[in-house]
Amino acid sequence: MKNPFETEERRAFRETVRRFVAAEVTPYATEWDEAGEVPWSLHQKIGALGAWGFGVSEKYGGLGFNDCFMRSAFSEEFAKCGAGGIGAAVGGRSISIGPIEKFASDEIKDRILPDIVAGRKGSSLAITEPSGGSDVANMQTTAKRDGNHWVINGSKTFITGGMKSSYFVVGARTGDKGLKGISLFFVEADAPGFSRTVLDRKMGWWASDTATLHFDDVRVPAENMLGEENRGFLSIMNNFNYERMGMVASMLGMMKLCLEYSVAYAQQRETFGKKLIEHQVIRHKIADMSARIDQIETYINWICWMTNEGEMPVAEVSKAKFSASKALEFCASEAMQIIGGAAYLRGNPVERIYREVKVNAIGGGSEEIMRDLAVRQMGL
Template sequence: MSLSFDSARLPNPDLTEEHHAWRDQLRRFIDREIMPNVDEWDEQGFLPDELWGKAAEFGLLGVGYPEQYGGTEVGIDLHHVNIVSEEISRTSLGGLPSTLLSHGIGLPPVLAFGSEELKSELVPPILAGEKRISLAITEPSGGSDVANMQTTAVRDGDHYIVNGSKTFISGGMGADWATTGVRTGGKGGAGISVLVIPMDLEGVSRTPLDKKQGWWCSDTATLYFDNVRVPVGNLLAEEGHGFLVIANNFNNERLAMSVMMEANARVCLEDAVNWARDRKTFGKRLADHQVIRHKIVEMKQRITTCQTYIQYCTRQMAAGTAEFGDIAMLKIQCSQTVEFCAREAMQILGGIGYMRGNRVERIYREVRVNAIGGGSEEIMRDLASRAFGL
């Protein structure tokens, strides 16, 4: 049996013919529209605007979103969404999903807690690829301690006046709206609310964060709010319920990240195995050296652990019984696995693995963000420990 991206995927008894057909269609789209451009987009530091329209037309942006706003919800479940995360990560371009699919974290709070008017205004153009939305929680003063955020929103008639700033915001330079955590009340989590802030309002400015270790094609930004007047209708849920709004989508985001990390680890495995089969040293193939075979097996072993855990967590999520702690531990498991696999794959590739323009180099360069963004490793462990009453 060969060991490749596809063959190293554990059989998943929950997948149907429809899921497999969706994967095939999606792969064809990605192979046609994305794969040939990966190196160029990475080096140029941005994604072409027309990609949003193409992705919308194919149906990628609307997967799992309500039909009434232009999405495809009927017959779609979490496995379809996982397949998106998996297939898009086969490209190895980590900045692609964090930008093209930034609505995956910016939009669910609007759908779950926004007014009908707000949803009707925002969701259709976003799913059509005409407008974009980001999630803005992290501040220059810190991201882990969400309850301590400093950006303020003070009620003034029919508006909130927002002052403060947000940083490391994925897709922030191109966003038309930012789903933004603000402080409307006193200290702590109970003083937090979430406002959808249009980026064209007076007093909004932004600067790019383009000197990143990885995710070069992602337009990460710092956003500044200087007496920005935001209509009260843009408040999500009730004032002071922002923590709930923010936390509501955490498990989806972390599951998606986990699936992407597992897929990235599998890319490393595939490229390492192919190289080990072809490359000869000391008169035999790399794969004929026991040390190299052991590296490959350890990669596979760790990847398989992630896959079983992903299947378990997906089932729990689909049933609505997922624990925050489980998803948090899954995220750690997957980030450690992809770090390990990126290192071992680059080791097997040798010098060529260190050169730009191959998937392993890119994944290695980008791998650290997984243990930081979407809830850092330390914060994930702390979250998981609560389930044990610690």
């Protein structure tokens, strides 16, 4: 689809990512996903592409500018490797970079941000708790002030990159009940009292590690509070939008892969004396998948245009997120039907994408929570 927002710079960036993924990621996608990890050198290669530098000052190795179109192009093209777990393994850090860059002290940023942006070290955002992820306002982990320190107690779960990250942005309750009693903290993995256990045997995203984090009297200096006390949630609202947009764009990439794979298969497979692609039922499936892809792509362009104009289109991002996971669910299912038994075998990207639909429908704000948020934005 022709993109009216394309510029030479955006086209070149997308092309660079596309070529990188085709040469350096896709050929190894099945191997890494089955192995449950990616080589650390991949983090550094992606860092060199500038993927984590959006909105980060050049002083810390960032790009010194932000562009929603380029960010989305990265997520979309990367997803075309066909293994969402690889994107999560390396890109898990992206949702913690914003709060660190925006709120951490200069001392912390000088010391750690260049390593995160370049892919030498990992970082994670830790919000979800064993008692629940949707009801953030009910967060149970606490941070109590003790002289020049905060003492953190509690646990976080489902943390992407949690086993390997060196740094964490952690939400904890510092005040009263509700969203206005939550603050954010910068915590290092070697802090006494911090430990982690792996969450294994996931349905998908095998290449990425997922952890439960335990905080047992973890003391952090007072300057490790990120942003204002009790305003932690409010200060990362925009961060959630970027996280969700990254997921929407990545779902678009997966939808395109489903279409591409099923068309290629239908063009060569014969049933009942003719090519599969010549059967009208199959052609209709392709039309329906293609229409959903166009809808999500158009939505992304519109949201990126608004975001670049300085708006924070919360309602549109929420609607795009649940529309995209529903569209991906449809495309993955139809692609499986077109390919048939061959798509049921491990190693086929369509099989993997079909299993990864649900993490997109649940993680980063579930479909239900996204709908709630969208309706609230309508003033209802």
